[in-house]
Amino acid sequence: MRLPSTWRADLLAGAVVAVLLIPQSLAYAMLAGLPPQVGLYASLLPLLAYAALGSSPVLGLGPVAVLALMIAQALAGLPAGVPAEAGALVLAAEVGLLLGAAALLRLDALSSLLSVPALRGFENGATLMIAASQVPVLLGSAAVGFTLPDLLLSARHGGFVIASAAWGGAAVALLLLSRRAGPRLLARLAPLGLLVAAMALSAFTPTAAGVAQVGALPSLALPLGLPSLDKALWLQLLPPAALIALMAFVSSLAVSESLAQRRGEKLLPAAELRGLAAANVVAALSGGMPVAGSFSRSILLHEAGSRSRWTLVFVAAFMLLAMLLLAVPLAHLPKPVLAATIVVAVLGGFTLRHYGEAWRYARAEGLLMMAVTATVLLWSVGAALALGVVGSIALLIQRTARPHxxxxxxxxxxxxxxxxxxxxxxxxxxxxxxxxxxxxxxxxxxxxxxxxxxxxxxxxxxxxxxxxxxxxxxxxxxxxxxxxxxxxxxxxxxxxxxxxxxxxxxxxxxxxxxxxxxxxxxxxxxxxxxxxxxxxxxxxxxxxxxxxxxxxxxx
Amino acid sequence: MRLPSTWRADLLAGAVVAVLLIPQSLAYAMLAGLPPQVGLYASLLPLLAYAALGSSPVLGLGPVAVLALMIAQALAGLPAGVPAEAGALVLAAEVGLLLGAAALLRLDALSSLLSVPALRGFENGATLMIAASQVPVLLGSAAVGFTLPDLLLSARHGGFVIASAAWGGAAVALLLLSRRAGPRLLARLAPLGLLVAAMALSAFTPTAAGVAQVGALPSLALPLGLPSLDKALWLQLLPPAALIALMAFVSSLAVSESLAQRRGEKLLPAAELRGLAAANVVAALSGGMPVAGSFSRSILLHEAGSRSRWTLVFVAAFMLLAMLLLAVPLAHLPKPVLAATIVVAVLGGFTLRHYGEAWRYARAEGLLMMAVTATVLLWSVGAALALGVVGSIALLIQRTARPHxxxxxxxxxxxxxxxxxxxxxxxxxxxxxxxxxxxxxxxxxxxxxxxxxxxxxxxxxxxxxxxxxxxxxxxxxxxxxxxxxxxxxxxxxxxxxxxxxxxxxxxxxxxxxxxxxxxxxxxxxxxxxxxxxxxxxxxxxxxxxxxxxxxxxxx
CATH class of the missing domain: 3.30.750.24 (STAS domain)
Incomplete structure (x- = not known):
């Protein structure tokens, strides 16, 4: 039996992206302060929901780094006794319902709330903060914190573990090398290859003694069910959920719109909203975390030749396979290796040049961009996003306050x-x-x-x-x-x-x-x-x- | 010695406005949940500060009804042990500093944040809520609440005092009568005349037995000094202070701009911002509460022939005189009479017709206007103001999301x-x-x-x-x-x-x-x-x- 050519293209693209999604889903769950299997769960059924209702054939849906950072900060304030996983489910449910409400009210234009300088300033800040938060994991230090000052203060008191630093350093070096030196295919296979090699090395040799490992996972049965309906919890998580929903929609739309343009396709923002809403609701019902479209995985889907949303169905199938195969060996994976994949992945997205461009073209917008980045690093992602929205509107109103x-x-x-x-x-x-x-x-x-x-x-x-x-x-x-x-x-x-x-x-x-x-x-x-x-x-x-x-x- | 004609005009206008300001300052302090003398304090030195730094010769600065309602809701959440007066001082300080910061950053254009439908919907809602909150006082009922449902629930359990209702009803009837029947001068003198008559009647006859009275005031020495510097208190009151500052600026600017147009004068929004900032800081240092420009008193200043900001200096002088004369008799003033002056004053500003006009011209804006009014009545003034700002911007963005x-x-x-x-x-x-x-x-x-x-x-x-x-x-x-x-x-x-x-x-x-x-x-x-x-x-x-x-x- 021969598959139709569209299906074959989609199957191939699905395989390529699954190879990148496996390490990313584990790593971003860790970044969000959640057990690694949550990242895998969020990469299964939500993809099917988006495939059913979304519109882009190349949106690499699933856990993403910036959202993971926002989730981590939102869950940091959970009351004692509420596990992070339960909070993540409520967050995902709220994000899904908010996006669904926006879809019903046809508010897809609200993605314009974030100006380009605000968005870029935010993404750069988040990138730096994500990398900074992973450095201690990379080095085996116990330092934690959601702002640079907290992180530095915390690092003063903790030392680092030489074996961890060796694992982490080697992983970073290998990943960078695969990016620089080899062909593109190598760079794409590198994260998964590294993961498998690290699991094997760690399981069968004593080299990982003293290095933090992912640890045994619970049985990987998809935990279907309603999230907690505790009213106080929902109220507490509503403001961060609104910001996560805004960010999920804006960042997904930015990547799917630019790819649609490149591909000469028409994108329906309302359908994107619907698809994202459904994906997040499904994530909330199947043990996941808030999801969105990933920039790197979407580009990869496009380059690997994805032709329809069936690709996401294949990705989900590969993820299921990976779950079954990885369940046992994952326990041995050293955490510094996961941290290395995060650091290398996000730092590729950091661009300093945007600040100078904005500053030269319009000083006030350049300042806003820097202020948003600084707010991510020194205060919180929520405050930074709010500053970006309010600041953009303030600048616009300031300029047009009188009729011309x-x-x-x-x-x-x-x-x-x-x-x-x-x-x-x-x-x-x-x-x-x-x-x-x-x-x-x-x-x-x-x-x-x-x-x-x-x-x-x-x-x-x-x-x-x-x-x-x-x-x-x-x-x-x-x-x-x-x-x-x-x-x-x-x-x-x-x-x-x-x-x-x-x-x-x-x-x-x-x-x-x-x-x-x-x-x-x-x-x-x-x-x-x-x-x-x-x-x-x-x-x-x-x-x-x-x-x-x-x-x-x-x- | 003959005064120059400008001074004579300003002196006369000052006297006319002081006659209205005396009852209003007492009543709005009560509305804000503060002792009556706070209203008097807020009508003294803040006026001099505005006269020194503001720009409009006809801005009737002092306590205003809408702000009083916002202050009452802001102070309702104060931690136990913090007296309302202390909270009001912190609020005034924050409002002053925020307006000062806006003046420094030349953000006078931020008054455009509130669209006309949002502003009108808010003012109508606040008007209704103020009137509703005073009805129990008028009737001697103990019912309290910041929303209509709370007020009604609370009223179910409390009865009313016949003597109070008689005082309140008579006061309302007299005020309405003076508006309808007599010449304009009578309508203007009526509130003060009623106050004096009520104090006399209540002090020298037994008619006010069982009716709540203002009660003995502390010695009326202007309490100069810094407000509390408790960091937690400042943080708690910052969000409502920001909304009060926005409302104070927008409503003051609306009235001073429309009068400047009528008078053929040039208004400087930046100077208004400076003047309001200084007035509020001074209010915080002299026992007051947040102040703004009153619509009714500004119109009165204009009609009474005010020519320069010296008028406000004269108003302050008359207020000082009134304080000295009123200190003792005020104790006997029945509260239902004060409530009557509030109800009659604010309901004059309610206009139903705006909803229909907005609805017919632009359905979405009409809906927003109704939603803002409903939010004031059913939730809070803060939420209503936030909805007004966000809703206006959302409608604008929704309409212009794609380039034409x-x-x-x-x-x-x-x-x-x-x-x-x-x-x-x-x-x-x-x-x-x-x-x-x-x-x-x-x-x-x-x-x-x-x-x-x-x-x-x-x-x-x-x-x-x-x-x-x-x-x-x-x-x-x-x-x-x-x-x-x-x-x-x-x-x-x-x-x-x-x-x-x-x-x-x-x-x-x-x-x-x-x-x-x-x-x-x-x-x-x-x-x-x-x-x-x-x-x-x-x-x-x-x-x-x-x-x-x-x-x-x-x-």
Whole structure:
């Protein structure tokens, strides 16, 4: 029997990725402060759930490093008596339900909450923090901590174990060597090969005496069941779950979108949201931990030729096989070797150059990026992510807090109207021509009347006494309620000075909304098809009636 | 000796406002769960601080109702042993320091964080909640609660005192009557007149037996000194302080801006921020509570003819006088009368019509407004304010999550380029004309390449095989780092299809930034002065050199 070619491609890609996923799933579970089998569980059924409901054929779903760090910090505050595994299940359930709610409310656009500098600053910080947290494991030191200062303080008191450091150092060296020297295939097989070699060496020789080992696993039966329904626990884990959900969605979408572009495929953000939601809910029901799309594994799926989401089904099958084969030998795996795979994997993603680029292009955004990274290292991933979101929005609002408006005049001999500051244009005393340069929304509508009145004053001083103010509305794509209130204030302020407000070139959707509430009639605002018509009209009577504006293609 | 006319006007306005401020300061202190003298203290030195550093001549600074409700909820969670007054001082200090930090960082634009629907929904909810919380006081019931359900549950068990209800009912009736029937002057004098009459009646007749009274005040010596420096207390009160600071700034700015517009004055938001910061710090040092600008008192200052910030100095002087005169008789004031002044004052500000208006214009914003009001009534003011901010931003991002782009063609016989969907225009196969309709920032830059590629595909199907993509950048006022990354992705995606990316009509500030990092040279992107030039150019060699673009007035 020959498999169809798509299936063969997917089977091959699945095998390649499983080889990378096995060590990563164990390592990221350890990073999250969870028993290693949790990582394996999270790499089984959740993949099937995403395959059923997601949309990308190349999303390397499963445990990921950044999420593991966030999980570790979230679980650090668990009340005594609650095992970390139980907390991880609740976290996964909350992440899944939050993503599901976002999918229902069609909030896939919320991935835009994280600007590129915030995301990059966060990922770099998390990368450094993950590497730093694994150095003690690598060296056999007992130092622990979720911030650099804590880690350093803790390291002062603990020594290190020479045998551990030897194992860890050798593992790092081998992994780096396989990356640098060999062909790409070698680099990809290296982590699994190293794991198998280390298990064998450790089990059959005395070289691992005194080195921390993974230890005997419980019988690897998939623990199906509901997570704890303790209300206090759910409430406590809700804030970190919200941040993990945001991060899971943003980082998965970033990688699947960029791959979809490269592959000329269409990606449905709503389907991604659905798939991630289902995967996390299933993780919560099958002994896992929160999952997302991994950057390195997704690239690998793409390069290995994955063609459909069946690949993930094959990955899951290989993971099941690995579980059965690895259950016993895993007990002998030295922890420093796992730590080495983490350190080498994440440090490849660290890029210093982004800071300089952002700083040179926009100082404030560069500063935000550094601040987010510093917050990861010195405080917590949660605080850093919150800073990234709030900081990005603050910068945006700071820049657009006032509407951008220009006084415009006619370019001589044309029907074009341009900024009087930049062009030699003609203005008529009787009418002030203004242009609003952006949509009128709550972030920039404040003080619309102020800005407009200042321009009217300028017109009065430089050109003459006006009777009308004609606003070119072509650049306005949307007016929200705050923008509408600002327009109302502008209308009142102009009326107080005896000036009429008029609009030209209002876009169709904007006009529809204004008409729906009868705003134009109520405020007796005239409309003109083109700014030139409005300037020329001069008299109230010449304006076209509202009914005329309905013809399609005119606005 | 005759006073200069400005001073006389300010003195008169000061007297008029003090008459309103005396009952309000007492009542809002009670509303905040604080002893009445705290309201008086907050109406003395903070006014001088604002007069020294603020900018509006008509801001009625002092205790306000909405803030009082927020303070009450913030102080409800104080640990045992910490008196409410001490908590109020810490709150005022934090509000002052936060506003001061915002002033230093020039974050006055952060007042845009609250959209009009969010603000109105919040104020309406707070108004209802304040009135509801005072009804039990009015009736002599012991019911308390910060949410409607709590209040109702609590009311089930407590009865009411007939004498209290009689006092409260009579006070409400008199206040409403003075508003409806008499001249405006009467309505303004009514609260103070009622207070004095009630104190006299209660002190010299037995009518107030069994009715809760304000009770003897401590000696009215201004308690100057530092607030508690307990770190845990500061940390606990920081989140509500941030929300109170935001509300204090937004509500004060809204009233002072609208009055400045009416008076034809220029308002400096940065100075407002400074003035409010100083007033709150001073309140923290002189036994007060967080303060802001009151809507009703500001209007009154304006109508009474205040001309400069000296008015506030006179108000403070009158308040001092009132303190000396009222110290003893205040003890006899029945609390139901104070509650009546609160209920009548705040319910005047409730407007139902806003919900319908918002709903008809933009359903989502109307829903947000209702949700914020409901959250005030059913949960807490803090949660409601957070929902307002997050909800507004979510709606904005949801609407603008993808860049708005159009394929454009030439209006026959002109040099104008318009949307091919709306106009009968001419397109050339060789070049795809695109227009980006808004600034490229992180909220909308996601998927720029996707949207552009779809338009290119459409061009290929309907017009012919292109070699170039010419983007009309006139509507782009700003490109942030996320927008720049999106442009980079677009460039790469086009290059992968063998297409050149070119720009026309790039705005000056946008061009400056792109040049600063050498982006255009690095990506070999051609620039054209006008879109028409770019379409006509047809050949790479014809593009003007970058140096040509520096001449002012060209872009």
């Amino acid at each position: 408006m220009a006084r415009i005049g006619r370019v001589p001999g044309t029907q074009h109207y341009r900024n009087v500051e930049r062009y030699a244009v003609e203005c008529q005393a009787e009418v002030v021509g203004l242009r609003i340069d952006e949509s009128l929304v709550f972030t920039n509508a404040r003080g619309l009347a102020d800005v407009a009145l200042a321009l009217v004053r300028e017109h009065r001083e430089k050109v003459g006494v006006p009777r009308r103010v004609l606003m070119l509305m072509a650049p306005v794509n949307h007016i929200d309620v705050s923008g509408l209130v600002a327009l109302q204030e502008l209308h009142a302020a102009l009326a107080a000075e005896g000036l009429r407000l008029e609009f030209s070139e209002v876009k169709g959707p904007v006009l529809d909304r204004l008409k729906a509430i009868g705003w134009l009639e109520r405020h007796d605002v005239s409309l003109y098809l083109s700014h030139h018509d409005g300037i020329q009209a001069g008299q109230h009577d010449l304006r076209p009636s509202l009914a005329d504006m309905d013809a399609p293609g005119q606005l | 782009m159009a394929r454009i063609g030439r209006v026959p016989g002109t040099q104008h380029y318009r949307n091919v969907e709306r106009y009968a225009v001419e397109c050339q196969a060789e070049v795809v004309g695109l227009r980006i309709d808004e600034s490229l920032v992180f909220t909308n830059a996601r998927g720029l390449a996707d949207v552009a590629l779809a338009l290119v595909r459409e061009h290929r199907e309907k017009v012919g095989v292109p070699r170039r993509v010419l983007m009309l950048m006139a509507p782009v006022n700003h490109i942030d780092v996320s927008g720049l990354v999106a442009l980079q992705e677009l460039h790469a995606a086009l290059a992968a299809e063998g297409l050149r990316l070119e720009f026309s009509e790039v705005k000056g500030p946008v061009l400056d930034r792109l040049k600063a990092i050498g982006w255009l040279e690095r990506h070999d992107v051609s620039l054209y002065l006008s879109h028409h030039d770019g379409i006509q150019a047809g050949q790479h060699d014809l593009r003007p050199s970058l140096a040509d673009m520096d001449a002012p007035g060209q872009l």
